[in-house]
Amino acid sequence: MKILVGSPVSLEEFETIDLFVSWLDVIPDNARFSIVGTSKFFIIGKNGREWKKGYEFGIVDAGIKIFVVGGDLALYPEVFYIAKENDAKLVVGFCEIHNFIDFNFVKAKFWAHTQETSLASIVLLNFLGKVHNNIYFPLEKTKNQTGVVAEGVAPVFLELKKSFFSSEETKDV
Secondary structure (H helix, E strand, C coil), rough: CEEEEEHHHHHHHHHHHCEEEECCCCCCEEEEEEEECCCCCEEEEEEEEEEEEHHHCEEECCCEEEEEEHHHHHCCCHHHHHHHHCCCCEEEEEEEEEHHHHHHHHHHHHHHHHHHCCCCCEEEEEEEEEEEEECCCCHCCCCCCCCCCECCCCCEEEEECCCHCCCCCCCCC
């Protein structure tokens, strides 16, 4: 599974990707599925076209079930348990952050709940006008055993094995 988190400009170098996640960008033509949004709403794209809209949370099946959540709801640990109960393998969150304490708090919450539930997570934090792309996987699924795949403003490209989202313990990232 090919995943790009961040700017769609990076998409030009790929023929197609499976999942594109970004803070309120255009839905790209060469992504099978896209999730673009803000802390207030999100849009799911399928094959370059708008497919569904959501305002607080929703589940989309993009080959794997993805639980998408925005705003204050993204701060609650229950989000991860609801996602897990619905067989989601990935949680995507969109949050608007206004101070450094909350910025670190939200990152820590997503990391901790990722470890606790063994779900992968992508959280996009709009902090002082810059969108930070944070990607967390369960500890055993990362080579360095930290659970942190990426934290920063640069786009992130991941190519995962098909078995990555299964219960097998593989070190893919």
